[in-house]
Amino acid sequence: MSKQSTHQVEQFVKCHQGSVRGFLSFMGCGRDRLDDLVQDVFLSFLAANFEDRGEKATRAFLRRIARNLYLKALERERRQPKMLNPELLESAWVEFESDDAGDGYLDALRVCLGGLRGRALEVLRLRYAESIQLIPLAARLGLSESGVKSILVRTKGKLRDCVDRRVGA
């Protein structure tokens, strides 16, 4: 992207910001710094004078920048990244995004979630929609912490199998 107009930059960011934001979240980046990092990623990308070699290469380069900036941010804070091998993570992300920005996976997940009922669904909703930690969540449902943990593990196991079947089908 050389000699970009403001409009071109805006269009470019609109096109890729979801992917960059998602990738950073997936790597473990918290909401508190997510927006700053996304901006930094795009500004670094623009400064890199990256030669356009197609969508795939552009996304890959954006991911490399994002990963690097995130790790640097952690390093500045003297925090160890809580992540698997970054290359493994990235390849999992690429598989998730596929050609549809992850919509296929999310659609499958939606269907699988539709099959859940009762307490399992409630636990998931409280955990992910309201970000309630395990101990208060257990207290709210009148369960033990380990009980909630078991429900989460089992439910997610079922969901993963269900999504894998649907995505693979």
Added chain:
Amino acid sequence: MKSSADRILDYALGRHFSMEPTIDLSERIAQRWAEGEGGSLQPDELQALGSSTKPKAIRGGHRTGLGHWRGWILAAACLLLLWAAAALLPTAPRLVSDPGPAQPRPWQVQLSEPIDLYRGPESKALRSSTILAGDTLFMAETSPELSLGAGLTLTARGPALFSIERLHGALQIAPLAGELTLAGQPGLAWALNGVALSFEAPSRLSLQLAGSFSPAPRDWTPSGVLAFLREEREADQALLLMLTSGQLGRGIGDNANLLGTGEELILVGGEVLSEEVWRRAQGLIRDIAPSGPGDMVAANYWSPERAREQSQQFAEMIAEEPALWGVLGAALRGRARQGVLNPRFAMALLDLLIYGEEPRAREQARSLWMTDPAAFNPRQVVAMASFGYFEFQRELEAQWALAGEQDWEGLPYAIYAGMEGDARGEQLLDHALRNPEERTLASGEFGLAALALESLGESGAWDLVQDPFEAAFEAALLAGELTRAQQVVLQVEALAALRREPGGKAWVQIFRLATGPLPTKEFSDESSASLRQRLDLALGG
């Protein structure tokens, strides 16, 4: 640490449930770019990341002299700060992905044996190579055994910690500065097939023996192996390790492909018990592999019936020597850790461990739970919970919370809860009773559902099971399947006995009846008297 698949699911769930609107940053970024701002990465960093052309040293859409100098001054200041930080914190950990200069390569591996090590599944074999921090080397599965007696030399160009980890505890941890040659002890061959050499960091090298590390007998004939076992201390453990590594299989007749099945357990029992049992074990191997190596143990071999038969034979052998329950538990856990525990064999064996009368057997099942909970089916979880094991009760509680109203998988939990007076599963129990599918009928859950409902106050529940059992019995007789007919009768008798004397944990035996071999003990009962009479007639009694 979560797997990448778990993290993807976490992310997707977060995205699915998230109520927060996503902020569009495009205008803001375009504005910052237009004002001459760039990202925090330096041009050389960007180039290292793969920018195909030279990154702009001057950032921003509108270049000015001020912007140019500001960029360089900032870059210089950053470099100075980094240098100062590095000087102050010489031991600060560096992230692997930091795009700094390549680290010096501190390790040299020299292979004095003609064995192939690979950096990865598709890379070329190394004969002598320098190892990067973070490298893991693999030995091809087809490689011959690496005899450390001949030597594998690891050379460090600096002080480091060297460790060998083996299957059962640490073998050696030694500080290393300079060169270390691993050498076998005289008279012992060291099996290293499947080994992974892991070089984790410049300051630490670990050699992990993933599969096996065991002394082996010199004489591979059965009598030689037996002599070795009798002489060696911890012979049972050594034998387990040999079996795990496939050495014993090779030794007794090129049956190395028996790995991953349950024969080794039978062999363990046979080895330590008597030559008679050993001969039986050999017979089993010949039965499986009559024509030498190859794909001898196909997945189909482990049919549920075959798995039951094998596990039953093993149980008979081990009954003669109960101390071997511990050996069995260790073998199960070891194979589960390696991910090679055959699920059908494990399921059949767990049935025996759980539904039998031997508390030590249940303890082995319990210990496997810590390693491989996926090996357990719902009935086994329920049975273990009924014996009072708290971890299974916790699991049961969680599973019961997950089960849907029409979820057949939740039926064992509903039965358990119903018998404990919890009416939440009433609908599921009722559903099961009114839909006596073949699977539910045979599994024992059908009759137990009736008893659970009856204990919840449904007085007519027991009557509902009579016709389906009668029909199943008739169908089995008509088809000439007398064993199945006998199983139906035994089920009815056992259920009736349980109905007469509720409470206790006797109902677990219903599961046993459904999964294991038919018991010799029979439960006489008036309600099944006519079935028993007809069965006896059919059996020619």
